[in-house]
Amino acid sequence: MDERTRADVERAEAAIVEHYPRLVRLAYLVLPPSMGRHRRVLTAHGLVQRALPTGRGRPQRVLPGQRAPQAEGGYPLVRLRVVQLALAQERQPRRWSAVPFVWGLRLFPRAGGADELALDQALSALTAPERAAVGLWHLEDMDEDDVVAVLDAAGVEDPGAAQRAAVALDRESGPATATLLDSGEFDPCTLQTRPTxxxxxxxxxxxxxxxxxxxxxxxxxxxxxxxxxxxxxxxxxxxxxxxxxLDPDRLLRTPNDAWADTSRVDFTAWSPRGSDTGDRELLRRALRVWAEPGHDVHVTASAGTSTRPPDQPPRLLYAGMIDDVMVVVLHDGERLVRYAEPANAPASLEFARVDSADLTTGGALVIGRGDGWMRFLIAPWVTDATTRDLLTPKAPAKPLHVAPDGVTDRVPTPPTGASCGQWPVAQFHSSERVVERHNFLMTDLGDLAPVHLTYLPSPAAGHPADAPVEATGAPALQNWAHSACSLRELRGAGVRSVDNWVYAQQSLPEHGGRATWVCSRADTWQGPGRVTVQFQPPAARPADPVRIVGRARDTAACSRYGRQVVGDTRWRAKSGTWYLLAAGSHGIQGLDVTGAVRHGAAGATLAVRAPQDAPARVAARLPDGGMLHAFRP
Incomplete structure (x- = not known):
């Protein structure tokens, strides 16, 4: 190693030592949220400690000079190396031998408030390059051009798109983003510990x-x-x-009506209900089975949910008899746990992740289910409940009786087989002590936590789409009638909410009527979402099914961080002529067709004659000059 290389390495080492907390915070932000907080903390420390250059191999790409004085010396080099290593973890996670080893403890940053939780949820919906752009922009105080340069040097395929996603996040979260990222929620150097x-x-x-x-x-x-x-x-x-x-006397018990005097309206605001909340032996059995389930205990968990034992006293939500089964429901801050003790059968445990619940997604849980039916346990702030069938949008809702302990009468479960003759949902009304005249829809997809349904109407001409609304109005119910049966594909996927966004409407050729284009986005409790692009031709009946023309997983598309979408399909007119149809969301500058069919059109919709089997690809022209391809089925 020559003197100049040795000097570079020494400067890099000094930069790591001096700016170690900054580098670890940046690595922690970029690492995949699916790793879990404990592993992210240890991996972030390990990556920064591995960022010291060896002095051998290919020369590093030159980065632009930074404005901040801390960026002098070897800091840009080690920062680039940290970003590269953190990005690689999402592409091919590895358990580095250099990761610090901790025996007997789980480590995680201090919990923040509602704003930090909302930002963490928003970040989990971004890709690693997009999170890296957020970190470089806010934590490193870099301008947009410098962020793009660093991401390009780190090997990101489209650094410009990553930076645009960071701008979109900042636009949604406001100027407080940088302040929140500096809080303890995102500080992997100031930690809390729990036993393993x-x-x-x-x-x-x-x-x-x-x-x-x-x-x-x-x-x-x-x-x-x-x-x-x-x-x-x-x-x-x-x-x-x-x-x-595991001590039943230490179970957390929220006081009655605490939900009306807190800004955090979720499962932490539920008071214990049921006739057996004072049965210490029942509660002790539930805790012991949770901690060490026997071989005969049936354990199920929604996607992405841990079944680990409790590491601190959980909160008691319910204890009582449900259809001849003793049931205990507990909440440990991030999971719901349902313990069921039938009279003549082994006990069972069911887990569901609910760490980002709110007024609606924390409004109910499934307390019991049987062959073709289930019961809800509703939140204490829900004052009224009704049921309806999504496939009959004009039929009035039916009252749903709720017992004094919050348990509803039996509700039919949605179909699981090939036929789809009905789709039952529950409509809940929140007390005006927390929000004025608020109704919301929930449906059962097989998990302990039901799924919240929302609707985003078509934007008015010249105006971008607004935020989703509750799917309780007539237009929302009519739209959901066409796509309700497609919810069967999401069963068991750990879904938190599903939003139907009417992103475009199109007049069909040959006076074929008016079609609707919908992007249906399912957000999971883990963060990543999946989308389906749906084409709704003019329907003869309210429940005529949609045609799914595009799919995507682990994407921010059709969320507030991915507002642009385009879809295409083939459609046959009454004359027998086949057309290629395409539609994009608000702001699309034009559409181009390539392949066996070549055509271009200004605006966000396109209809061109094309043989049914002719291969073609549709792309939309974006305002910034980029291109966006239609999702494939």
């Missing part, structure tokens, strides 16, 4: 002791291998915390 799976560690310890006896290893030596010296006191304290989590 203590029961599993106990089993591993017993196994190690058995091996030690067979190998005639002394108890003292085994003590060093398993825990070692001063760590014993920490393990003892962790054991005490875990024991407290």
């Amino acid at each position: 799976d203590l029961l599993r560690r106990r089993q591993l310890t017993r196994a190690a002791m058995a091996v030690a006896v067979v190998l005639a290893v002394s108890g003292a030596a085994l003590g060093v291998v398993v825990g070692g010296g001063s760590d014993g006191g920490r393990r003892g304290r962790a054991t005490t915390v875990a024991q407290q989590a």
Whole structure:
């Protein structure tokens, strides 16, 4: 290594030491949220510690000079290296040998408030390059051109698109984004700790002791291998915390009517209900089975939900008899846990992730279900409940009786087979003590947490789309009647909410009537969403199904962070002539068709004669000069 290279490495080392918290925060922001907070914390520290250049290999790409004085010396080099390593984790996650090792503890940043939670949810919907753009822009105080340059140097395919997504996030979140990113919620250097799976560690310890006896290893030596010296006191304290989590007397119990005096209206505001909330033995059994389910206990979890034991005393939401089954529902801050104890069958556990619940998605849970029916347990702020069939939008809603403990009468479940003759939903009305005249729709997709349905109407001419509204009005119900049966594809996917966005309407050729284009977006509790682009021709009946013409997973499309969308399909007129139809969202400058059919049109809709089987590809021209291709089925 020559002197100049050694000097560069020394400057890089000094930059890492001096700006270590900044670099770790940037890495933590870019890393995939699906890793979980504990692993993200350790990986962020490991990546920064691995960012020191070796002095060998290809030369680094030259970056533009930065305005901030901290960027002098080796800082731009190590920052680029941190971004590269963090981006690589989303493409091909690895468990680096250099990641710090922590035994017996889970680490995670301090929890923030509602604003931090909303920003974290918004960031989880972005890709890694987009999160990197947000971090470079706000945490590093770089201008847009410099952000694009760093992302380009890090190997991002479309750094401009990533920066535009960061601008869109900033436009939605406002000037407070930078302040929120500097909070403890996103600081992987200021951490809270909880114990890991203590029961599993106990089993591993017993196994190690058995091996030690067979190998005639002394108890003292085994003590060093398993825990070692001063760590014993920490393990003892962790054991005490875990024991407290299993103590029914330490269960959190929210006071009645606390929901009316808090700004956080979610499952944390639920008071305990049911006739058996004082049954300590029932609660103790529920906690013990949660901590260590036996082989005969049936355990299910919605997609992306952990089944780990409680690491702190959970909150009691319900304890009582539901259809001859003793049921206990608990909430640990990020999960719902339903313990069911039938009279003549093994117990069962059901888990659902609900860490970003709000007034609506925290408005109900599924307390019991059977063959073709289910019951809701509604939130204490819900004052009225009705049911309706989405396939008959003009039929009036039917009253749904709610018992004093918040449990509803039986409600039919949506179909699971090939036929789809009805789609039952529940409509809830919130108390005016939390929001004035607010109704919302929920449907069951097989998970403990029901799914919130919303609607985004077609924008008025010349105006962009607004925020989604509740799917309770006549236009929303008429639109959902066509696409309700497509919800079957989302069963068991851990879906939080589904929004139908009418992004375009189009007059069909040969006086064929007016068609509607819809982008239906399903957001999961994990963050990533999936979309379907739907074509609704003029319908003879209210429930005539839509035609799905495009799909995409793990995308921000059709959300407030991805407002542009385009779809295409083939349509046959009454004359027998086939047409290629295409439509884009508000702001699309034009549409181009390539392949066996070549055509261009100004504006956001297109109709051109084309053979039914002629291969063609549609792309939209964006205001910034970019191109957006239609989703494929």
